[in-house]
Amino acid sequence: MARQRRPLSATRLRTFREGLLSERAQLLGQVEGLDAEADVKNWRESGFDDDPADAGSASFERETAQSLSLHARNLLSQIDDALRRLDEDTFGECVTCGRRIELERLEALPYTTQCMECRRREETGR
Ligand SMILES: [Zn+2]
Structure with a gap:
């Protein structure tokens, strides 16, 4: 059953964990900011319904903030998964x-x- 693989060194794992944690903290801040922004725009939009131009651009900005927030959340959940794999010793x-x-792939994308x-096989559809 012993699979042949060189385990990642403890130092390397710690570096990955630290990198993931700091990226996670950064993303959390981003999500909060973006959600607040989307909320403000939401409120402003409903207050300006007599000016369609204002409402239109507010709605566009709100959608942008929402989609950025969605993207950040998506990344966050991948980072959480990676941290869980670190705990479960299946990271990498x-x-x-x-x-x-x-x-080198892990270093570029630690949550891959x-x-x-x-x-590649998945991207080319086998
Ligand atoms: Zn593979």
């Missing part, structure tokens, strides 16, 4: 083939769940 394993994800090969 490809969820598809079980092999170690390339180190697939090795380059599986990712």
Whole structure:
């Protein structure tokens, strides 16, 4: 059953965890800011319904803030998953083939769940 893989060093894992945690904190701040912005625009939009131009641009800005917030939330959940994998000691394993994800890929995208090969295969639709 012992799968042959070199475990990531404790130092390396700690670096990944720290990177993930700081990115997480940053994203949380972003989400809060964006949600507040979307709320303000929402309120403003309903207060200006006699001026369609104002309402239109407020609604556009609100949608932008909402979609950015959605994107940040999405990233946040990927980061949370990566942190959980760190706790479960499965961090850095490809969820598809079980092999170690390339180190350079992990360094660029620490919350990735697939090795380059599986990712590519998925993108090209096999
Ligand atoms: Zn793989």
